[in-house]
Structures are given as structure tokens and as C-alpha cells.
Amino acid sequence: MSDDATFMLDGRPIRFVAGQSILEAATAAGTFIPNLCHHPEFKPHGSCKLCTVKVNGRASSACTTRARAGQEVASDTPELNRHRRTLLQMLFVEGNHFCPGCEKSGNCRLQALAYDLEMLNPHYEHFYPPRPIDASHPDVLIDFNRCILCALCVRASRDVDGKSVFALAGRGTAQHLVVDCPSGKLGDSDFAMTDKAAAVCPVGAILPKRVGFSVPIGERTFDVEPISAHAAHAAETRG
Amino acid sequence: MRHVAPTPPRRKLRVATASLAGCFGCHMSFLDIDERLLDLIDLVEFDRSPITDIKHCGPCDIGIIEGGVCNAENVHVLWELRANCKVLVALGACAVNGGLPAQRNHLDVGRCLTRVYRDRAGAAVPDDPELPLLLDKVRPLNEVVRIDFFIPGCPPSGDAIWKYLTDLISGRMPRLEHPMLHFD
Numbered sequence: 001m002s003d004d005a006t007f008m009l010d011g012r013p014i015r016f017v018a019g020q021s022i023l024e025a026a027t028a029a030g031t032f033i034p035n036l037c038h039h040p041e042f043k044p045h046g047s048c049k050l051c052t053v054k055v056n057g058r059a060s061s062a063c064t065t066r067a068r069a070g071q072e073v074a075s076d077t078p079e080l081n082r083h084r085r086t087l088l089q090m091l092f093v094e095g096n097h098f099c100p101g102c103e104k105s106g107n108c109r110l111q112a113l114a115y116d117l118e119m120l121n122p123h124y125e126h127f128y129p130p131r132p133i134d135a136s137h138p139d140v141l142i143d144f145n146r147c148i149l150c151a152l153c154v155r156a157s158r159d160v161d162g163k164s165v166f167a168l169a170g171r172g173t174a175q176h177l178v179v180d181c182p183s184g185k186l187g188d189s190d191f192a193m194t195d196k197a198a199a200v201c202p203v204g205a206i207l208p209k210r211v212g213f214s215v216p217i218g219e220r221t222f223d224v225e226p227i228s229a230h231a232a233h234a235a236e237t238r239g
Numbered sequence: 240m241r242h243v244a245p246t247p248p249r250r251k252l253r254v255a256t257a258s259l260a261g262c263f264g265c266h267m268s269f270l271d272i273d274e275r276l277l278d279l280i281d282l283v284e285f286d287r288s289p290i291t292d293i294k295h296c297g298p299c300d301i302g303i304i305e306g307g308v309c310n311a312e313n314v315h316v317l318w319e320l321r322a323n324c325k326v327l328v329a330l331g332a333c334a335v336n337g338g339l340p341a342q343r344n345h346l347d348v349g350r351c352l353t354r355v356y357r358d359r360a361g362a363a364v365p366d367d368p369e370l371p372l373l374l375d376k377v378r379p380l381n382e383v384v385r386i387d388f389f390i391p392g393c394p395p396s397g398d399a400i401w402k403y404l405t406d407l408i409s410g411r412m413p414r415l416e417h418p419m420l421h422f423d
């Protein structure tokens with residue numbers, strides 16, 4: 001496969017290098033495909049399904065599907081965006097997301113995608129699940145109410161920090177994030193503020209302490225520009 | 240900031256507003272449309288609302304409700320507005336997802352009441368029939384009645400409220416986008 005092979009994304013040619021996923025190639029070209037559980041530095045997890053596109057008419061996750069020459073990929077369509085909105089709404093009602101009181105508000109990728117896809121309400125009946133907060137660590141707080149089970153912290157701790165502090169336990173609606181130490185408390189684990197796992201949470205579940213509102217609400221990343229425009233600018237800066 | 244000018248409807252639209260389990264911040268933000276209130280008053284007249292102090296709602300075109308549903312009285316007011324308004328608008332975070340009051344949802348109401356009232360010396364849980372009974376969980380409006388439109392935000396800005404209402408009054412499909420769409 002030649003290095004300048006292309007596929008079509010919403011009618012526009014996207015160049016890719018062999019081995020890139022559709023999401024990676026689109027991101028490099030400055031075209032935003034909504035995604036939540038993806039991080040360029042980690043192996044794709046393929047769990048949130050926000051990145052679902054149609055490849056030659058078949059639904060596939062853009063983060064786990066290899067780009068191939070000549071593919072016809074549809075992403076920004078009313079049908080796919082409606083499904084994405086539904087996925088977001090389910091994520092909102094499954095946890096406890098009270099944005100006005102959340103330190104991550106304005107920097108949160110879940111919220112930013114909801115803005116971008118014009119999700120005006122969570123639609124479904126709220127679970128209001130009782131979930132704990134773990135404030136045992138001196139530098140980092142975990143608010144399980146906001147965890148969307150994207151496993152980015154799991155991958156970062158295992159693959160970069162070599163510690164495997166986090167894991168996902170349970171199945172279905174009972175699935176939850178656990179801290180791997182006898183007490184289950186972050187403060188008793190060997191987690192450190194400098195870990196990669198401390199810096200990857202896309203939502204307000206893993207939060208550094210004492211910096212909460214150092215950037216005021218209204219001046220944060222996705223207050224300034226929508227997540228799609230932000231992704232396009234990031235691609236420009238990378239060149 | 241002025242957005243698309245509203246097209247005047249053929250007659251004045253009747254609007255009701257109510258604040259349920261909210262903090263009145265959304266109504267304050269509504270008043271934040273400032274001098275545009277004068278434009279609005281050419282287009283609408285108010286029925287039941289904290290602004291008019293009318294206590295019960297007659298037939299209306301639009302009902303605007305701030306706050307979620309936390310007690311039996313909230314449910315009755317919401318039913319009254321649903322029965323009388325052609326469209327209902329959920330205004331603000333609490334109306335949309337329960338908001339701050341819903342953060343009590345993981346607590347047991349009975350235990351809260353005994354903790355706050357009975358366990359303190361000389362106090363008892365108030366049982367005056369005038370006091371509405373608390374629901375076990377605070378709910379957003381759309382979990383109790385059908386809601387036609389949602390304006391999120393804590394509170395939504397005056398500009399967002401103005402944009403949404405003028406779209407609605409002019410018969411356009413109301414839309415909120417960056418930077419007016421906010422959950423905080």
C-alpha cells in the first residue's frame with residue numbers, strides 16, 4: 001500500500017499511511033470524528049462507540065477500523081449524529097453528571113461532545129446511582145459519579161506507568177472502576193500525581209486537587225471553541 | 240447582544256412561568272434580557288407567573304418552568320401547566336436533569352428528616368398539612384410530564400433565553416449552539 005493512499009470521508013479525500021485507523025487518519029487531516037474512549041497514545045479500546053462511522057455502508061468504530069484505499073466513509077450524517085446523541089444521553093443518565101458543580105466543566109470531553117451534537121437534555125430516565133467519592137489520596141480525587149468507564153486510566157496505568165492501579169470490574173450496568181489495593185482506596189495504592197493515569201481522564205472523575213477553578217468557568221478549552229473546531233486547530237498546529 | 244429579530248405573531252401569545260425546585264436564578268436570568276423585555280411585552284402577555292403573582296394558570300401558548308420536581312406541590316403545579324400550555328419549556332439545569340437539588344437523591348429522605356429535626360433536642364419532624372410532602376427522589380420535568388423544549392444552563396444566559404424564546408415565538412425551530420449552549 002502506498003503512503004499516499006486515500007479514502008473518502010463525507011465526500012472528501014483523506015490521505016493515510018498504512019496501519020492508521022480511520023480515526024487517526026481523519027484526526028491527522030484535521031477532520032473531527034466524535035470520540036471519547038480514544039487517546040492517540042494508547043491502544044484503541046473501541047468501547048464508547050461515539051466514533052461509529054459507516055464504511056462502505058456498514059457501521060464500524062473509526063478508532064478500531066484500519067483505513068484502506070478507496071473506502072467510502074460517512075461520519076457527519078444526521079443518522080449517525082442522532083445515534084451519537086443517544087449514546088451521550090445514556091452516558092449522562094447512567095452516572096451523576098451535575099455540570100454546574102463539576103470542576104471539569106468546560107474542559108470535559110463528554111460535555112463538549114454533547115454541546116457539539118446539540119444534546120439539549122439527557123432524555124432517558126436518570127439512574128441516579130449511589131456512587132462513592134475517594135478523597136484518600138493527597139493530590140488526586142476520584143469522583144466515581146462521573147466515570148464513564150472509558151478505561152483510559154486503566155490503559156495509562158498499565159501500559160505507561162507499569163502499575164495497573166486501575167481496573168474495570170463487574171459487567172453490564174454493574175460495571176465499575178476499581179483501585180487495585182487491599183483497601184480499594186487510591187491513597188493506599190502506589191498511584192502518584194506524576195503518573196500518566198492522572199492526566200488522561202476525559203471527564204471529571206480523576207481530578208487533581210487544589211487547582212479546580214484556577215481557570216474560571218467560561219474561559220476553558222471548550223468554552224472558547226467547540227471540540228470539533230479545537231481538534232481541527234490542533235491538527236493545524238501539528239502541521 | 241441582539242439576535243434575529245422576532246417576527247410578531249398575529250396575536251399576543253399567553254405565557255405562564257413557574258419556579259419549582261429551583262433557586263429562582265433562571266427567572267433572574269430571564270429578567271437579564273434587560274431592555275429586550277420591552278420587545279417581549281409587545282409579543283406576549285403573562286398568565287400565572289411570579290412576575291404577575293397570578294396563582295393559577297389558564298389556557299396558555301407557552302409554559303416556562305424552572306426547577307425540577309422535589310415535592311407533591313411541584314407535581315400539581317407541573318400538571319396544571321401541562322394541562323393548560325400548548326408547549327412546555329424546561330428552563331435551566333434543575334428542570335433539565337434535577338440539578339443541585341437532585342444531589343440529595345442518594346440519601347434517604349426519612350433519615351434526612353429525622354437527622355435534621357428529630358435528633359436535635361426539643362425538635363420534631365414538621366407535619367403541618369400546609370407543607371407539601373417530599374418525594375423520595377428529585378426528578379427532572381420530563382420524567383413527570385412531556386416536555387417540548389429544553390434550555391440547559393445554570394442559569395442559561397439572558398441571550399440564550401432570548402434566542403430560544405424569539406425562535407419559538409416566531410415559529411422557527413429553536414436552536415442553541417456554541418457559545419450559547421452551556422450546561423454550567
Ligand code: SF4
Nearest residue numbers: 097098099102108204
Ligand atoms: S464530568 Fe463532564 S459531563 Fe460530567 S458533570 Fe463533569 S463536566 Fe458535566
Ligand code: SF4
Nearest residue numbers: 147148150151153201
Ligand atoms: S476514571 Fe476517567 S479515565 Fe478512568 S475509566 Fe473512568 S472516565 Fe475513564
Ligand code: FES
Nearest residue numbers: 046048049051063
Ligand atoms: S472512540 Fe472509538 S469506540 Fe470510543
